[in-house]
Amino acid sequence: MFEELSLHILDIAMNSITAGARTVQITVTEDSRRDLMSVRIRDDGRGMDAATLRRVSMTATTTKSNRRKPIGLGLAFLRQTAEMCAGRFQIRSAASAGTTVTATMQRSHMDCPPLGDLNATVLALCAANPAVDVQLHYRNDGHRFDFSSKQDARPAPTVRSRIDSER
Amino acid sequence: MNLEQLKKLKEKAQRQVALREGDKKYRVVFSMGTSGIAAGAREVMTTMLDEIEKRGIEDVEMRVTGEIGLVDAEPCVRVEEKDGEKTTYAKVTAESARKIVTEHLQKGKPVLGLAVGKQKSAE
Numbered sequence: 272m273f274e275e276l277s278l279h280i281l282d283i284a285m286n287s288i289t290a291g292a293r294t295v296q297i298t299v300t301e302d303s304r305r306d307l308m309s310v311r312i313r314d315d316g317r318g319m320d321a322a323t324l325r326r327v328s329m330t331a332t333t334t335k336s337n338r339r340k341p342i343g344l345g346l347a348f349l350r351q352t353a354e355m356c357a358g359r360f361q362i363r364s365a366a367s368a369g370t371t372v373t374a375t376m377q378r379s380h381m382d383c384p385p386l387g388d389l390n391a392t393v394l395a396l397c398a399a400n401p402a403v404d405v406q407l408h409y410r411n412d413g414h415r416f417d418f419s420s421k422q423d424a425r426p427a428p429t430v431r432s433r434i435d436s437e438r
Numbered sequence: 439m440n441l442e443q444l445k446k447l448k449e450k451a452q453r454q455v456a457l458r459e460g461d462k463k464y465r466v467v468f469s470m471g472t473s474g475i476a477a478g479a480r481e482v483m484t485t486m487l488d489e490i491e492k493r494g495i496e497d498v499e500m501r502v503t504g505e506i507g508l509v510d511a512e513p514c515v516r517v518e519e520k521d522g523e524k525t526t527y528a529k530v531t532a533e534s535a536r537k538i539v540t541e542h543l544q545k546g547k548p549v550l551g552l553a554v555g556k557q558k559s560a561e
Contacts, residue, residue, distance in 0.1 A: 273476060282475050289504060345472040391484045398454060398487060399470065399502035 273348060275387025276310060281395055282345040283312045283372050288400050290316030290370065295396065295403055299386065300410040301378060308358075308378040308386075313371040319364040327362065349374050356380040393418065454487040462520075463497040464543055469514040471505030477512035478531075485532045486515070489539040498543055511554060517542055528554045 273279050280297055287295045292314035300309040319327065327346050349372070350360040356376035364370035376383045389407070396405045397420045404421040439447075468474070468483050483500075490498055508514050511528035515538065518524050525548045527538055534552050541549045 278475050278480065281470070281480055282472050285470055285475075285502070285504065288502075348472065388480075391480050394451060394454065394487070395470070395480050395483050395502075397451070398483070398500050 273352070274384060276308070276352075276384050277387035277389045277392040279345075279349045279352065279374070279384075280310060280312060280389070281392040283349060284314075284392075284396050284405075285399065286345060287312060287314035287316050287370065288396070288403055290314065290318070292316035292369070292403060294406065296406045296408065297393075298408040298410070299389070301386075301412065302410075303378065303412055306378050308356075308376040308383055309373065310375075311371065311373045313369065315369040318366050318368045318370050320366045324362065324364050346372065352376070352382075352384065356383040393420075450491060453491050462499040464520075465499050465501055465518040466543070467501045467503050467516040467518065469504070469506045469508070469512060469516075470502045473505060473509040474512045474514065477529075479513040481532060482513045482515065482530045482535045485535045486539055489536050490543065493539065493544060495539070495543055508554075517548070525553050526555065527552045 273282070276299075280299075284295050284297060294315050296311075296313040298309075298311040298313070300307065300311075302309075346362065353360040353374040353376055357380055358374060358376035360375075361373045362370065363373075389409070393405060393407055396403070401420070404419060406420075407416070407418040409416040466486065468479055470479050470483070483502075487500070506514060506516075508526075508528065513530045515527045515530050515535070516524060517527070517538070525542070527534070527549070530538070530552070534549070538549055538552065541547050
Protein backbone atom coordinates (compact mmCIF):
# COMPACT_ATOMS: atom_id res chain seq x y z
CA MET A 272 0.00 0.00 0.00
CA PHE A 273 1.10 3.55 -0.63
CA GLU A 274 0.93 6.23 1.99
CA GLU A 275 0.55 9.04 -0.51
CA LEU A 276 -1.64 9.48 -3.58
CA SER A 277 1.37 10.96 -5.35
CA LEU A 278 3.13 7.59 -4.99
CA HIS A 279 0.16 5.90 -6.69
CA ILE A 280 0.46 8.52 -9.42
CA LEU A 281 4.19 7.85 -9.86
CA ASP A 282 3.54 4.12 -10.05
CA ILE A 283 0.80 4.36 -12.67
CA ALA A 284 2.63 7.00 -14.68
CA MET A 285 5.72 4.79 -14.73
CA ASN A 286 3.53 2.21 -16.48
CA SER A 287 2.70 4.88 -19.05
CA ILE A 288 6.36 5.61 -19.68
CA THR A 289 7.10 1.91 -19.98
CA ALA A 290 4.26 1.67 -22.50
CA GLY A 291 6.09 4.11 -24.74
CA ALA A 292 3.96 7.17 -24.04
CA ARG A 293 5.12 10.50 -25.45
CA THR A 294 2.69 12.43 -23.29
CA VAL A 295 1.55 11.60 -19.79
CA GLN A 296 -1.26 13.76 -18.51
CA ILE A 297 -1.86 13.74 -14.78
CA THR A 298 -5.02 15.45 -13.58
CA VAL A 299 -5.68 15.86 -9.87
CA THR A 300 -8.98 17.40 -8.83
CA GLU A 301 -9.95 18.30 -5.31
CA ASP A 302 -13.52 19.49 -4.87
CA SER A 303 -14.65 20.28 -1.35
CA ARG A 304 -18.26 20.98 -2.31
CA ARG A 305 -18.66 17.52 -3.80
CA ASP A 306 -16.25 16.03 -1.24
CA LEU A 307 -14.27 14.56 -4.08
CA MET A 308 -10.67 13.69 -4.72
CA SER A 309 -9.99 12.51 -8.22
CA VAL A 310 -6.82 11.36 -9.93
CA ARG A 311 -6.54 10.65 -13.62
CA ILE A 312 -3.50 9.47 -15.54
CA ARG A 313 -3.88 9.51 -19.29
CA ASP A 314 -1.21 8.47 -21.75
CA ASP A 315 -0.72 7.96 -25.45
CA GLY A 316 1.26 4.76 -25.05
CA ARG A 317 0.64 1.51 -26.80
CA GLY A 318 -2.49 0.67 -24.82
CA MET A 319 -3.91 -2.77 -24.16
CA ASP A 320 -6.21 -5.17 -25.93
CA ALA A 321 -9.49 -6.19 -24.31
CA ALA A 322 -8.14 -9.43 -22.82
CA THR A 323 -5.19 -7.71 -21.14
CA LEU A 324 -7.44 -4.94 -19.93
CA ARG A 325 -9.70 -7.44 -18.17
CA ARG A 326 -6.72 -8.88 -16.33
CA VAL A 327 -4.82 -5.77 -15.30
CA SER A 328 -6.73 -4.55 -12.32
CA MET A 329 -6.62 -7.97 -10.75
CA THR A 330 -3.58 -8.64 -8.63
CA ALA A 331 -0.30 -9.87 -10.01
CA THR A 332 -0.42 -8.93 -13.65
CA THR A 333 2.80 -8.13 -15.39
CA THR A 334 3.72 -7.49 -18.98
CA LYS A 335 7.06 -9.14 -18.46
CA SER A 336 6.81 -12.55 -20.06
CA ASN A 337 9.93 -13.95 -18.39
CA ARG A 338 8.58 -13.57 -14.89
CA ARG A 339 8.09 -16.72 -12.91
CA LYS A 340 6.37 -14.87 -10.13
CA PRO A 341 4.46 -11.91 -11.49
CA ILE A 342 4.43 -8.92 -9.18
CA GLY A 343 2.26 -6.30 -10.90
CA LEU A 344 0.31 -4.80 -8.02
CA GLY A 345 0.22 -1.16 -9.07
CA LEU A 346 -3.25 -0.91 -10.52
CA ALA A 347 -4.66 -3.27 -7.91
CA PHE A 348 -3.32 -0.99 -5.18
CA LEU A 349 -4.93 2.07 -6.67
CA ARG A 350 -8.20 0.23 -7.11
CA GLN A 351 -8.08 -0.86 -3.50
CA THR A 352 -7.41 2.67 -2.29
CA ALA A 353 -10.28 4.11 -4.38
CA GLU A 354 -12.79 1.47 -3.33
CA MET A 355 -11.74 1.70 0.31
CA CYS A 356 -12.44 5.44 0.20
CA ALA A 357 -15.98 5.17 -1.18
CA GLY A 358 -14.74 5.99 -4.65
CA ARG A 359 -14.42 4.33 -8.01
CA PHE A 360 -11.67 2.98 -10.15
CA GLN A 361 -11.80 2.93 -13.89
CA ILE A 362 -9.40 2.01 -16.63
CA ARG A 363 -9.98 2.55 -20.31
CA SER A 364 -7.64 1.42 -23.00
CA ALA A 365 -7.43 0.03 -26.49
CA ALA A 366 -4.53 -1.34 -28.47
CA SER A 367 -2.42 1.56 -29.80
CA ALA A 368 -4.89 4.09 -28.39
CA GLY A 369 -3.32 4.86 -25.01
CA THR A 370 -4.61 4.20 -21.56
CA THR A 371 -6.59 6.29 -19.09
CA VAL A 372 -6.73 5.36 -15.43
CA THR A 373 -9.15 7.22 -13.20
CA ALA A 374 -9.58 6.85 -9.47
CA THR A 375 -11.99 8.85 -7.35
CA MET A 376 -12.19 9.02 -3.59
CA GLN A 377 -14.34 10.64 -0.97
CA ARG A 378 -11.99 13.44 0.05
CA SER A 379 -13.01 13.45 3.71
CA HIS A 380 -12.85 9.68 4.01
CA MET A 381 -10.57 8.73 6.87
CA ASP A 382 -8.72 6.24 4.66
CA CYS A 383 -8.15 8.75 1.86
CA PRO A 384 -4.36 9.14 1.64
CA PRO A 385 -2.85 12.62 1.59
CA LEU A 386 -1.79 13.87 -1.81
CA GLY A 387 1.82 13.91 -0.63
CA ASP A 388 4.85 15.17 -2.48
CA LEU A 389 3.54 15.71 -5.98
CA ASN A 390 6.70 17.70 -6.85
CA ALA A 391 8.93 14.71 -6.19
CA THR A 392 6.64 12.54 -8.31
CA VAL A 393 6.82 14.94 -11.25
CA LEU A 394 10.59 15.35 -10.89
CA ALA A 395 11.08 11.58 -10.78
CA LEU A 396 8.95 11.17 -13.92
CA CYS A 397 10.81 13.93 -15.77
CA ALA A 398 14.16 12.40 -14.83
CA ALA A 399 12.94 8.91 -15.74
CA ASN A 400 12.52 9.97 -19.34
CA PRO A 401 13.05 13.61 -20.33
CA ALA A 402 11.70 12.89 -23.81
CA VAL A 403 8.24 12.34 -22.37
CA ASP A 404 6.02 15.36 -21.91
CA VAL A 405 4.88 15.08 -18.31
CA GLN A 406 1.84 17.24 -17.71
CA LEU A 407 0.29 18.03 -14.39
CA HIS A 408 -3.12 19.63 -14.13
CA TYR A 409 -4.10 20.39 -10.58
CA ARG A 410 -7.55 21.71 -9.74
CA ASN A 411 -8.66 22.74 -6.31
CA ASP A 412 -12.06 24.40 -5.90
CA GLY A 413 -11.63 26.66 -8.88
CA HIS A 414 -7.92 27.24 -8.37
CA ARG A 415 -5.72 25.71 -10.99
CA PHE A 416 -2.11 24.90 -11.64
CA ASP A 417 -0.81 23.56 -14.92
CA PHE A 418 2.62 22.21 -15.64
CA SER A 419 4.16 20.66 -18.67
CA SER A 420 7.75 19.51 -18.95
CA LYS A 421 7.63 20.56 -22.60
CA GLN A 422 6.19 23.98 -21.77
CA ASP A 423 9.29 25.70 -22.96
CA ALA A 424 11.80 23.40 -24.51
CA ARG A 425 15.11 23.17 -22.76
CA PRO A 426 17.76 25.00 -24.76
CA ALA A 427 20.26 22.77 -26.49
CA PRO A 428 23.43 22.15 -24.43
CA THR A 429 25.55 24.28 -26.73
CA VAL A 430 23.29 27.27 -26.24
CA ARG A 431 23.30 26.78 -22.50
CA SER A 432 27.07 26.57 -22.21
CA ARG A 433 27.36 29.76 -24.21
CA ILE A 434 25.04 31.53 -21.79
CA ASP A 435 27.04 30.14 -18.90
CA SER A 436 30.32 31.45 -20.27
CA GLU A 437 28.84 34.90 -20.73
CA ARG A 438 28.15 35.21 -17.03
CA MET B 439 8.59 32.74 -3.78
CA ASN B 440 9.61 35.40 -6.28
CA LEU B 441 10.44 35.11 -9.95
CA GLU B 442 14.20 34.90 -9.34
CA GLN B 443 13.74 31.95 -6.97
CA LEU B 444 11.46 30.25 -9.46
CA LYS B 445 14.08 30.64 -12.18
CA LYS B 446 16.73 29.15 -9.91
CA LEU B 447 14.42 26.26 -9.09
CA LYS B 448 13.83 25.67 -12.78
CA GLU B 449 17.56 25.69 -13.57
CA LYS B 450 18.20 23.26 -10.76
CA ALA B 451 15.49 20.90 -12.00
CA GLN B 452 16.92 21.13 -15.52
CA ARG B 453 20.39 20.19 -14.29
CA GLN B 454 18.88 17.23 -12.46
CA VAL B 455 16.92 16.08 -15.47
CA ALA B 456 19.99 16.55 -17.68
CA LEU B 457 21.63 13.73 -15.73
CA ARG B 458 19.94 11.41 -18.14
CA GLU B 459 21.79 12.33 -21.29
CA GLY B 460 24.99 11.28 -22.94
CA ASP B 461 27.71 8.72 -22.66
CA LYS B 462 28.80 8.96 -19.05
CA LYS B 463 31.19 7.07 -16.82
CA TYR B 464 28.46 6.00 -14.44
CA ARG B 465 24.89 5.04 -15.05
CA VAL B 466 22.63 4.95 -12.03
CA VAL B 467 19.53 2.80 -12.45
CA PHE B 468 16.66 3.11 -10.03
CA SER B 469 14.21 0.32 -9.54
CA MET B 470 10.96 2.26 -9.75
CA GLY B 471 8.36 -0.47 -9.86
CA THR B 472 5.50 -0.76 -7.41
CA SER B 473 7.59 -2.40 -4.68
CA GLY B 474 10.42 0.08 -5.12
CA ILE B 475 8.08 3.04 -4.86
CA ALA B 476 6.36 1.56 -1.81
CA ALA B 477 9.75 1.13 -0.15
CA GLY B 478 10.79 4.73 -0.81
CA ALA B 479 12.56 4.70 -4.19
CA ARG B 480 11.20 8.15 -5.03
CA GLU B 481 12.85 9.74 -2.00
CA VAL B 482 16.08 7.87 -2.69
CA MET B 483 16.03 9.15 -6.26
CA THR B 484 15.33 12.77 -5.34
CA THR B 485 18.01 12.62 -2.62
CA MET B 486 20.59 11.32 -5.08
CA LEU B 487 19.59 13.83 -7.77
CA ASP B 488 19.96 16.55 -5.19
CA GLU B 489 23.30 15.35 -3.92
CA ILE B 490 24.76 14.88 -7.41
CA GLU B 491 23.58 18.32 -8.43
CA LYS B 492 24.91 19.88 -5.22
CA ARG B 493 28.34 18.36 -5.67
CA GLY B 494 28.45 19.17 -9.36
CA ILE B 495 29.19 15.59 -10.39
CA GLU B 496 28.73 15.46 -14.14
CA ASP B 497 29.89 12.06 -15.29
CA VAL B 498 26.65 10.37 -14.29
CA GLU B 499 23.44 9.55 -16.08
CA MET B 500 20.18 8.46 -14.51
CA ARG B 501 17.87 5.71 -15.65
CA VAL B 502 14.76 4.17 -14.26
CA THR B 503 13.61 0.61 -14.54
CA GLY B 504 10.59 -1.34 -13.36
CA GLU B 505 10.46 -4.25 -10.97
CA ILE B 506 13.77 -6.07 -10.84
CA GLY B 507 12.59 -9.01 -8.77
CA LEU B 508 14.30 -8.05 -5.52
CA VAL B 509 11.10 -7.02 -3.79
CA ASP B 510 12.32 -7.51 -0.24
CA ALA B 511 15.55 -5.63 -0.93
CA GLU B 512 13.92 -2.45 -2.25
CA PRO B 513 14.70 0.38 -2.70
CA CYS B 514 17.42 -0.85 -5.05
CA VAL B 515 19.92 1.28 -6.93
CA ARG B 516 22.28 -0.17 -9.50
CA VAL B 517 25.44 1.65 -10.48
CA GLU B 518 26.81 0.58 -13.84
CA GLU B 519 30.27 1.63 -14.88
CA LYS B 520 31.48 2.15 -18.41
CA ASP B 521 33.70 -0.93 -18.25
CA GLY B 522 30.67 -3.10 -17.48
CA GLU B 523 31.15 -3.36 -13.72
CA LYS B 524 27.77 -3.37 -11.96
CA THR B 525 27.07 -2.80 -8.31
CA THR B 526 23.60 -3.25 -6.89
CA TYR B 527 22.77 -1.48 -3.66
CA ALA B 528 19.86 -2.78 -1.64
CA LYS B 529 17.62 -1.26 1.03
CA VAL B 530 18.95 2.17 0.21
CA THR B 531 18.03 4.97 2.59
CA ALA B 532 18.45 8.70 2.14
CA GLU B 533 21.62 8.45 4.19
CA SER B 534 23.15 5.58 2.24
CA ALA B 535 22.06 7.25 -1.01
CA ARG B 536 24.27 10.23 -0.12
CA LYS B 537 27.10 7.88 0.75
CA ILE B 538 26.81 6.16 -2.62
CA VAL B 539 27.08 9.55 -4.31
CA THR B 540 30.10 10.73 -2.32
CA GLU B 541 31.99 7.43 -2.27
CA HIS B 542 31.10 5.65 -5.48
CA LEU B 543 30.15 8.38 -7.94
CA GLN B 544 32.55 11.04 -6.70
CA LYS B 545 35.56 9.03 -5.49
CA GLY B 546 35.01 5.92 -7.62
CA LYS B 547 34.97 3.54 -4.66
CA PRO B 548 31.95 1.21 -4.50
CA VAL B 549 30.36 1.08 -1.06
CA LEU B 550 30.71 -2.67 -0.64
CA GLY B 551 29.07 -2.72 2.76
CA LEU B 552 25.80 -1.67 1.13
CA ALA B 553 26.07 -3.76 -2.01
CA VAL B 554 24.46 -7.13 -2.62
CA GLY B 555 26.30 -10.07 -4.13
CA LYS B 556 29.75 -8.57 -3.56
CA GLN B 557 32.64 -9.49 -1.30
CA LYS B 558 32.20 -7.43 1.82
CA SER B 559 35.67 -8.10 3.23
CA ALA B 560 37.22 -5.55 0.88
CA GLU B 561 35.80 -2.66 2.88
